[in-house]
Amino acid sequence: MSDASVSAVQHHAPPSSFIRKHVFSLDHKVIGKQYYALALLAVVMGMVLSWLMRIHLVWPNAPIPGLQLLSKTGAPGGVMTPEYYLSLLTMHGTLMVFFVLTNAPFAAFGNYFLPIQIGAEDMAFPRFNMMSFWMTFVAFCILVAAFFVPDGPPISGWTAYATLSAVGSDAGPGEGMGQTLWALAIFVFCIASLLGSLNFIATTLDLRTKGMTLARMPICTWAWFITSCIALLAFAVLLPACLLLTLDRVAGTSFFIPGGLVISDHLQPHSGGSPLLWQHLFWFFGHPEVYIAILPAMGIVSHILINSMRRPLLSHKVIIYCMMGIGFLSYMVWGHHMFVSGMNPFSSLVFSFPTLVITIPATIMTLIWLGSLYGSKLRITAASLFALGFLSMFVSGGVSGFFLAQPSIDIYLHATYFVVGHFHMVMGVAAIFGIFAGTYFWFPKMTGHMMNESLGKLHFWLTFIGTYCIFMPFHYLGLAGNVRRYSAFVDDFLVPLIPVHRFITFAALFTGAAQLIFLYNLIHSRFRGAPAPPNPWECTSLEWTMPSPPPFDNFGGKHVVVYHDPYQYGVKSATGDYLMQDSPEQA
Amino acid sequence: MATAIQPPEISKPEPPADRQHSGGAGFGNFVPSGGPLRALEDSSHEATRTGIWVGLAAITMSFAAFTSALLVRQTTGTDWHHLTVPPIVFANTIVLLASSVTLEIARRRVAAYARNQGVDRLVPLRWLAATLALGILFVAGQYAAWTKLRAEGLYLASNPNSSFFYVLTAVHALHVLGGLGGLLRVFAKLRSPILTLRRSTMDATSYYWHFMGILWLYVLFVMWIKL
């Protein structure tokens, strides 16, 4: 702590050595890029896993060439075994939720732009910042290592429900070493995220430059700030939970394991534990986690929409209050994941109410976004397209939440593909769209090169249509009672639905292929892209006041002063229809 | 260098240029009149202080989680055996509280010394040393408590009560060790010929240390009530 603060105070000179510059860098910009790269790696892996799963689902007995190389026991002769399907499912979920949806919109963009947008030269605690990234990286390595242990990765899903996750290898392949590695990885990830959130909060509260009042912070800064508050409390609960789970696994304690269980003909040497306890602890983290993924996306999208609409939102404050409200409510709704888990039926109703209430701030935000579009001068760019796509996805994923929030309907829809469709759209795709929007928008600033707009737009059209083709049918399947987390559909009532799954699989492969356009665009533009001007989008926030990419200490030593609210668009000024936050000029 | 500990002169924020939507001067928005931002004491001090409070909030949350786990676990299962907390932990409690006192004295002495109020550097150093010693003593005492339990045949996995005892005390002890690390750093900074110790560092470390005491009292209370 003390050490970090000192370094935060002294101007640390630009490092010279390659290691300090690009690997163990204290510079929030480099760390932000590192997070982005890690998320990119994770999302590629996660997507490939989902392809394998989709292929196996519709051709369960067909060998997938080369798969046996990944795991000889998991895919004898290339035919995926049921447990290996579940392993992939678990790894897909864990990679996507923790290393993509938490890292990219929050840690990556937040690290890079939060300090700049509030006029700071770096995070409050650069050493913590570096530590949190490298711990995240270690967590990632530990998790991926599970692929290479004899029994393969865990099979208990990203929610790792006890007792399946707690009793060890008796529960099946992957529940030995693999599950232990999983718990360890998440444990480390929690510590990293706690350090990160701490850094974000301290930075936002204390390193704001002259005139940058809280109310003058851009919406995405607010989103990152609120998110870090949520993350701080959420991960502080998952951490102990993981510790207890690990103890149950390796030390023979009985926090989550009751007595008298017979697994693989072995009477388990435990007693008195409560599987529901794990569910409570996990979902107390797990539901806020959803908002950790979506709030930064909301912020980024608002920032970009405002910029491309050339007008402020109908209300800056209401949006922020809504985000706060969502963050606050997110702690009272975890029980809606457990309606049929054997909770007291009354508590189900208790949890149902705030869950429904949380749709109010969400709806207000949606209406404000829509209403602000009215009468605006919308510029269509790759970034703004993805932002608009986010709105569409957020609505589509949001309305299905209305069903699942009601215990009575949840009786029928719980654990069906309806749920899968719901959370993939609202927290998966919507957040990913936020990431894409952010990438197309900020890439010039981060690299000093413009991305190829027409490729970006093509990427959007394919992705937008593709994702709808994948995730909309999930809802229909759910209504037909199609159970999730099945590695093959052998039940009489599921067999007729397989053609729909085949369609989804093709859509998934198609959409996945479309992402190659993005990867190409990203890499090609990084090296060959046209040089980026300081402010290509005529944006008002501080990150655009400096050259692209920004100098080491962001503001070149000058002490930036803020004179305006963040979004001075649609005004008459020397620069045109906008006024930078730091320009003394009055509109 | 002593200026490093001077209370920073804070200029109230001049009314922002454009008031209409701005929420006025937000919390922690005390921005000095000039110069590059982070070179100035106050805001950077603030960062450390805020940081420590945020960190303490996270720790509190974790222990709240442990507590709720304990409460739930107690209601499930019939294997809740009463556990007599080894008496030595009460001695440890006194040690830890005493260390808080010595640290507080040390903190004041540092300030006095830094203000050149004729306090010799050795005075705060001694008090810090005392604090360190007491801290180490506390951890040693906790270890003694564990060995005591083991002697009674109560291991981590013996029953839920012993599990929770070991978990709570061990996690707390880990945090205390972290605090000791912080104290060591303060100690080193204070001993170095040119004073590099910042007030924020001193304060943050002592806040953390005092919190360890409060946290321990809480843990003790929980264990006393529940185990």
Place this chain on the structure above:
Amino acid sequence: MRTKQLFLVASALMVSPALLFGAGTISGKVTYTGTPAKQKTIDMSKEPTCAKQHTTPVTTETVVAGPNNVLENVVVYISAGADDASAPSQAVTFTQKGCQYIPHVLAMHIGQELKVVNDDQTSHNIHPLAKVNREWNKSQPPGTPPLSEKFDKEEFIPVKCNVHPWMHGYFAVLKTTHYSISGENGGFSLPNLPPGKYTVTAWQEDYGTQTQDVTLTGNETKTVDFSFKAKPY
């Protein structure tokens, strides 16, 4: 089942030093006294592809009794006296057909190759609950190549399929090649034994083991019968 045993005997023949000396034979019957537990009918409705393979109801095979109180599936082997032969090169095969293990009890020599075949249209999972040997748990989707494994310590290993709880069998991993598994008539035969003093052990999965000492002098056939006490429950 019969043919399998003949095959085993044959394989035993090849490696047996008895070819050089005179070869004696120990044979006999395994019977029981009392009333054996009623074998329960297995409900396979959960696995239609298997259920439709069986015209008559399938029952458990813990105690398979034949007419005039004979016991099937009893492993009779030379537990002491015979020299340790090395593992036969031929593999023994364990087949999963109609969600049953064929054979129910499979004897093999330590280090001998074990092939596990899935003849069903569904995924099976082979889980030998070994205590002395290494426990493993592998799934075998339909149409995948046979699993090849071996055990290197002497043990009677219960085998289960995690997907189909009723599927249970046994691996008898033995130090000797002189073994025989009692058939429908409860009979067994251990041929090609050089003269000497032997301990013959009979093992039944539910009733445990019995041993008898036998001395062979030259070319003769000694008859040894085993009788287990059956429990109604």
Place this chain on the structure above:
Amino acid sequence: MGKLFAVIVIVIALASAIPIITHHWFWSDISFAPPEDISTHGHAIDEQLSDTMIEAGLSFLAAQILLGLFVWKFADRKPDAEIKTFPGGARVMVIAALVLVGTEILALGVLGQKAWANVYFRPAAPDALQVQAQAGQFAFYFRYAGADGKFGTPHPDKIDEGNSNFFGLDPANDVDSRDDIVTGELAIPVDREVHLMMHSKDVGHSFYVRELRIQQDFVPGLDLSVHFTATKVGKYEIVCTQLCGLGHYNMKAYLNVLSQADFDSWMKQKASEQ
């Protein structure tokens, strides 16, 4: 470009609504309709579902189409075009959200409560047929008390699947357990309430019968129960919906709803097999 977006969004929105309305996968005969409800409590859930479908569906269409229209109208405008503000501004939006969603929530909340109460807040009738369900990796087994009407005590240490002793009964010492009837399918008489006492042998499982509109988890160490009345003779699938391990996809059993007469003969036949 903006117009293209508008068109695509609106087309997608409308296309998405078709399978919901027709209950079919476009032109194919693949049906998405929930199966006919055979329970006494299910109709409330179905009504709730369709009400929600209407309200959520309308707000979905409205939002998507509005998005499309606005983008169509206001994208790529001339540089000199001046910026209009939505009449009423944010206040209207907030009020609209509060009113629309608020009423929706209250309506659904109250109705939903009724449907939920139907299932959970009414104890099982005393004369309900008592059946024990045990979930284990990876099959369901059911136990009927048999002639004496008493369930034998289960002993986890006595569980022996190879011997079909799935519940760990001890017939040697426990007389009650000798006539217990253990089966792999759940046969129940039609129009009679069934009280299902649920026990998990190893990990979390779930009991899901679409037609019964029943889904309830098996929680290890926590014995729950559900009660329901089936109103239609037939064979239905019971599937596990809680990830329980490698055989999860294959964990199922059949619910066999029989007329009282058939049920009695089924009982006799099963009793003879024990």
